[in-house]
Amino acid sequence: MQTLKFILSRFLQAIFALFCIITLTFFLARLAPGSPFTEEKSVPEHLKEAMARQYGFDKSLPVQYVTYLGNLMKGDLGPSFGNKGFSVNEIISQSWPVSVVLGLVGLLIALALGVPVGLVAAAKRNQMPDYTLMTLAMIGICLPTFVIAPLLGETLGSKLGWFDVAAWEGSNAWLLGALTLGLYYSAYIARLTRGSMLDILNQDFIRTALAKGVSPISILFKHAFRGGISPVVSYLGPALASLIGGSFVVETVFGLPGLGQHFIKAASNRDYWLINGTVIVYASLVLTLNFLVDIAQVWLDPRLRSHS
Numbered sequence: 001m002q003t004l005k006f007i008l009s010r011f012l013q014a015i016f017a018l019f020c021i022i023t024l025t026f027f028l029a030r031l032a033p034g035s036p037f038t039e040e041k042s043v044p045e046h047l048k049e050a051m052a053r054q055y056g057f058d059k060s061l062p063v064q065y066v067t068y069l070g071n072l073m074k075g076d077l078g079p080s081f082g083n084k085g086f087s088v089n090e091i092i093s094q095s096w097p098v099s100v101v102l103g104l105v106g107l108l109i110a111l112a113l114g115v116p117v118g119l120v121a122a123a124k125r126n127q128m129p130d131y132t133l134m135t136l137a138m139i140g141i142c143l144p145t146f147v148i149a150p151l152l153g154e155t156l157g158s159k160l161g162w163f164d165v166a167a168w169e170g171s172n173a174w175l176l177g178a179l180t181l182g183l184y185y186s187a188y189i190a191r192l193t194r195g196s197m198l199d200i201l202n203q204d205f206i207r208t209a210l211a212k213g214v215s216p217i218s219i220l221f222k223h224a225f226r227g228g229i230s231p232v233v234s235y236l237g238p239a240l241a242s243l244i245g246g247s248f249v250v251e252t253v254f255g256l257p258g259l260g261q262h263f264i265k266a267a268s269n270r271d272y273w274l275i276n277g278t279v280i281v282y283a284s285l286v287l288t289l290n291f292l293v294d295i296a297q298v299w300l301d302p303r304l305r306s307h308s
Contacts, residue, residue, distance in 0.1 A: 003298065010294050014287040021283040022072070022276070025204075026065055029275045068276070077280070078273030081153035082265055091262055096281065098251070099258040102177050103244030107236070109182025110189050115232065116187070118193025122228075124260040125198060134194065135178055135226050140187030149180045177250040192235055197228035235294050237289035244285060 057064070072079060077088035117137065121130045153176060157163045164173040198204065201224055209219050249261030258276060266274035 001082065001186055006298060007295060010291055013200040014035050014291050016216045018280075018283055020130065022069075022284060023065075023281060025276050025279045027061065028069060029270075029272050030061060030064075054160030058231055072280075080266075080271055080274045082269040082271040082274065083262075088273050091274065092259065092277055092281060095257055095259040098174070098256055100242045101174060102247050102250065102256065102258060103240055105175070105178035106185065106247075107240050109179060110185035110239070112186075114186035114189025115193050115229075117190040118232075119197060119220065119225075119242060121190065121194040122197035122201060123216065125194075130194075134191065137187040137190040140183060141191070142236055143184070144249075146249045146253070148183060149177070149250050152176050152180055153253060164219060173254045174256055177247065177254045179255055180250050180253075181247060185239055185243060188239070189235070193228070193232055197224060198230040200224040200228040234293055237293035238286065240287040240289055243284065244282075263291055 006103050008132070033308070059067075077092070078089055080086050082089055115131050124130045124145075153163075155178075157173075157176060163176045181292045201219075206219060206224060209223055214223070244259075247256075247258055248264060251257070251260050252256040259281070262274060263278040263282075265271070266278060
């Protein structure tokens with residue numbers, strides 16, 4: 001019963017947060033200078049006014065907001081002003097899978113590299129493997145994706161020819177993009193894993209297990225891993241959202257038609273509906289992942305239920 005109450009509480013909080021984000025995004029986009037028709041300099045003023053009436057921009061903001069919420073409840077995100085003939089739903093449905101594939105594969109790469117590196121560094125703390133691995137992790141944190149992506153494209157793509165360096169259809173360039181994101185986030189996961197594992201390994205019950213003659217491998221994986229991995233699990237929600245939503249640079253470098261490029265163009269073109277649509281998608285992703293992470297954390301540490 002307590003677990004169900006915890007889940008319901010987190011779910012309602014996520015719904016309320018999403019409503020607030022939708023509301024803030026709607027009004028902030030409208031209050032920004034200019035309009036979707038600002039760049040239409042060759043169009044006479046009376047035609048701009050006619051287009052504004054066609055899209056309901058001649059009405060007050062509260063009326064437009066209520067109308068937008070009504071359409072949103074029907075699943076209609078509206079038309080895109082910067083992509084003539086396309087709706088926001090169509091743009092998101094076409095570009096969203098690209099960003100999702102990049103993010104998910106990038107996260108798998110980050111976990112496959114970061115967690116083992118963090119475990120080894122924690123097991124060999126204050127020894128040469130620890131210093132070496134954490135130095136490499138620090139270098140990875142300091143190198144942004146717009147530096148890693150061209151380096152990988154030049155070495156693994158152009159020189160070695162292992163990967164394509166551009167395009168999506170029939171291309172493996174997306175693997176380079178996912179590798180770029182995975183390498184960047186694996187550095188964070190490695191340091192986080194090391195720190196959380198060291199906290200667990202310094203606790204009294206670990207010393208008791210060592211005194212009883214339990215092998216270091218058993219202590220690391222059987223006694224310490226579940227508690228030590230909890231901070232990494234809590235990081236996965238924001239990390240995956242950042243991987244999917246923050247892949248604009250990678251998508252640009254490798255010519256991948258993901259959602260990040262549409263978000264940037266929508267902001268520069270004042271494409272209200274596309275701005276709202278992309279923010280809703282990203283916000284829903286972050287809130288959903290955080291909701292799942294909360295549930296996973298409670299499973300790892302049931303004591304958290306009493307603090308909900």
